[in-house]
Amino acid sequence: MALQGDLRHLSLVNLIQINCTEQNRACLRLRSQTQDGAIYFEAGEIVHAVLGTQTGEEAVYELLTWQDGEFALEMDEPAPDHTVFTPWSNLLLDGVRRMDEGDAVWSELVESEPEPVEEAEEMAEKLDAVLKQLAGEVSGFVATAVIGMDGLGIAQYQVVKGVDVDNINAQMTLLLKLVDTTVGKLGAGVLEDHLLTTERAYLLMRFLPGKEYYLGIAADIQKASLGNMRLVSKLYAERIAKAMPR
């Protein structure tokens, strides 16, 4: 029997995360008032998607815009075709970015007020200066960034060369989103920060006010102090928020 539900209660982003993380072989059928679609999962990835005449990545991006509709998950259903080749985490980030860009285009049409270039440059300089100062206060500092919930960094500073900050930003954003959803669903309060401890590093993510951005800090586990990192992140989150335009 298929697992069934409503996208208003369990979002498509969460359904994709669950099926890919669980490495399910499954078909997720989706139905809105006017359209039917399906996403097929195998071995931890999306392998096929269809929506009307669209298939592949474009079908996934379109389905990600659905705010409501019904879903049914059929386990062990093989994909009839292979049309999706982008890793699922990249698909989600691209999908979210496209939605944000759509919102931005709409806002521009409505407001039609250009963003002052000077203000943007000034903000970038301020953020860079604050991040450099932060680096000096974290023992074992490796990298820091201010990242949007679309997974894109708006400012970053690192002392170790060869760190793929863009990849780290994207991956950590996925994790923070899942943690935030988990905390919300469990009624465990409002998420403030999440710390991932690995055998090599402490990776701390702290929301900035409004939760549209967060501050990420990575430090060497051999040299860093957890208390120092949490304190510095708290102090600097407020300073960074003040340096960002409203």
Place this chain on the structure above:
Amino acid sequence: MSKLDQLLQEVRATLGADFVSTDIVGMDGISIAGGSVSPDFDASEASARFAMVVKLAANVSNKIGMGRVVENLTTTDHAFIIARFLGDNSYYWGVAVTREATLGMVRMVMNEYAEQIWDAIPR
């Protein structure tokens, strides 16, 4: 009472009034032992949801070359939630405490008991 339950009782007693809940959870999201101060606490939902978090954390850490995940610490305005991998990473140990808890002490207690708890899991 099993050895596992006994150890969790000891942890609960050590954490005192700050203790909220604890569970030993397999990577299938199913709790094999645990307890909570609140009868309304849905341990099965919390276990399953945090299993997804620790799995994604392990996946993310692997993709960004940070090595094996040791622990996830989530801070909310109500609680600290610590999910720590045990042994060969086939189980994790989740502990939730109030924000009044001394975080350093909670982590120290978990360090102290993690190996004993892993040894007490029936295999």
